[in-house]
Amino acid sequence: MNYVSTQKAPAAIGPYSQAVNIGDFIFTSGQIPLNANGVLVEGDISAQTTQVLTNLSEVLKEGGSSLENVVKTTIFLANMEDFAQVNKVYAEFFGEHKPARSTVAVKTLPLNANVEIEAIALKR
Secondary structure, three states: OEEEOOOOOOOOOOOOOOEEEEOOEEEEOOEOOEOOOOOEOOOOHHHHHHHHHHHHHHHHHHOOOOHHHEEEEEEEEOOHHHHHHHHHHHHHHHOOOOOEEEEEEOOOOHHHOOEEEEEEEEOO
16 A cells, blocks of 8 residues: 655645555545635635645546546535536546536535545556
8 A cells, every 4th residue: 555645735634645655556634725824715616626626637647547547536515516527627638537426415525615525547
């Protein structure tokens, strides 16, 4: 097992890794809309989702993968009314690639973020 860490995404805010590589897979921790300096991104759910997916992309890249190799994502939303806007940004990042996905409504997220996304990807 190898731990993945990049300074191009926010550091973990607790006792966990940005991602873990096991064999041919990379398992990312959930990313919230923090910039690489650890500051919560202001703005609407689209801006926050863009930051989350940018973070995921950077973590995957560091681990030897990419969004194109994602096989499963889980999205956590503080407000299901944001679902359509999150879907729009998600589709822009993933394009024709459509990994398996779950979306879960939650009461709260770390730092009162509105969206968190985690992924499982194959290494290239």
